[in-house]
Amino acid sequence: MSNGKQLNKLFGAQIKMMFREKQVWFWNLFFPIILMVLFMVIFGGNGSSEFSAKIAVVKPQANETSNMLEEKLRQIPVFEWKSEQPVSSEQADIWIKDKDVDAVIILPQSQDSKALELVVNKENEKNASSQAISGILDQFIQQTNWDVAGVQPTYKLDMSSVSNGSEDLSYVDFLLTGMIALSVAQGGLFGMVDMVDMRRKGLLKRLRMTPVKMGLFGLGGMMVRFVLGIVQIIILAAVGVFGFGANLHLDLPTLVVAFFIGALAFNAIGYLFSSFSKSIEAYMGMANIASFLMMFLSGIFFPTSGLPEWLKSVTDVIPLTYFVNGMRDGMVYGSGIATGEFWMGIGILAIWGAIAFAVGAMIFRKGKVEVR
Structure with a gap:
């Protein structure tokens, strides 16, 4: 069988494997939509800035x-x-x-x-x-x-606002792009759950004894999660734009680079979690903890500038912070792919991904999991 046909069959099989898990449906599609809708309704869903x-x-x-x-x-x-x-x-x-x-x-x-x-x-x-x-x-x-x-004030204050994004930038746009980045990141964190089951049952070891090329098997899985990420972006963007009036100003080169590197990095982190998880429950527990910790420290819901100084140092090392910033650069701010700040964030994401993959691969090679 040619590499192309083998990759096509592996891709189809892994799509079925991934969507067979109910956790994947919830954490990657329904949870981000529910969370985004709740925050938009509470903080920006009516599109009105008037206070009473x-x-x-x-x-x-x-x-x-x-x-x-x-x-x-x-x-x-x-x-x-x-x-x-x-x-x-x-x-x-x-x-x-x-x-x-x-x-x-x-x-x-x-x-x-x-x-x-x-x-x-x-x-x-x-x-x-x-x-x-x-x-x-x-x-x-x-x-x-x-x-x-009877005093006539000499001075007065005139207030205006500017943004490094579009003039019509609002909290809805800010939240939408943050939720899109979060959902793609969760696709990587939770998307490796099938690897845990296969490893625990010895299926990966048996797969190595077949004509299947493990490189193509891994590539097929990566393609599945890329497709899932694209679906997440489309669905969440549609909900934000048509449901809450969000304004998107796409910079496609920036968006593609940020999405590609970010998806790779969080898939690598999910791969790391799967390498030392002996059960699906243990894997989901670690993924949940990582997701919730990063969720509130990465500027998804509110700017990180309002955090205490000691906590800002934590946000500076969290990969989701840079992924969120990169996705906003590509969907709202349009600051351009040539900026140094953008590439610094992409570089940190790439380092996270490389380290996570290297450590995960080493554990997979040396670790032993009992076959049930």
Whole structure:
């Protein structure tokens, strides 16, 4: 049989072997879609950047100061008022405890008092909405002080935003490309599960005694996982673009290089896991641990710039960090294949893959697994 025909038969057989495992279907197709949809719905699925907060106001006593402040507060456009009229402290307390409002503003009790009080639910004290409300009130108080004092501000702040990606770059695009990189990486991490079973049962040893060329067997498996990776990219991109309005600006040369090197590197890591796993359960356990650790430290969901300094050193050695960056370069940022930063990341990915494959091959040659 010619090499071409043998490779074709091995390719078909390994596709059947891979998709026979339910874990492969879940971790490589369904899990990334479910996770991406959840994050997009929570953080960016509606495509709106407008902020609003539901507010209640308590006015212990009507006076000139409290009336003036209430009138100005009700003119803040991002505040949605729970009641058109001030409410009692008891009612406001119930609403804030039940989370029916995001915050309660208590106006000064007397005309001589100048302090407003902001009350939020303790569980939400540090969340983004509470911080935004506090910032808005700080600015409101500062502006009110200027108005009362008759001071005209000399300086003002104008804010704009730029990106090294497209002008329409959004969190949806950021998350989509991160999830695509994660799913391809998981294809390599979880895709070698059949090797564990074959090795444990002695099938690999018997396969070496047949006319099958082991190089073609390995090449066939690699082709299967490349096909799976392409399917993952197409499905996730379709969900992101048509379901959530994501914007992709493809740089095909960059995308092809990042995908090819990244897929090879994570297949090599999966191969390493399979080399010292004596059961499918042990293999899946290691792959799960590696996947979840890298998932939250590689900038898939949020930029790594917000991590503590000591944790950033960990992200700098994780292969998924560079794979995510490379895929974003090819799908969103379009910074070009000629940049030094891109090739440095690709080089680190290649080193991870080479070391993982070399160690895995050495363990396969020297290790012994009992045949059941």
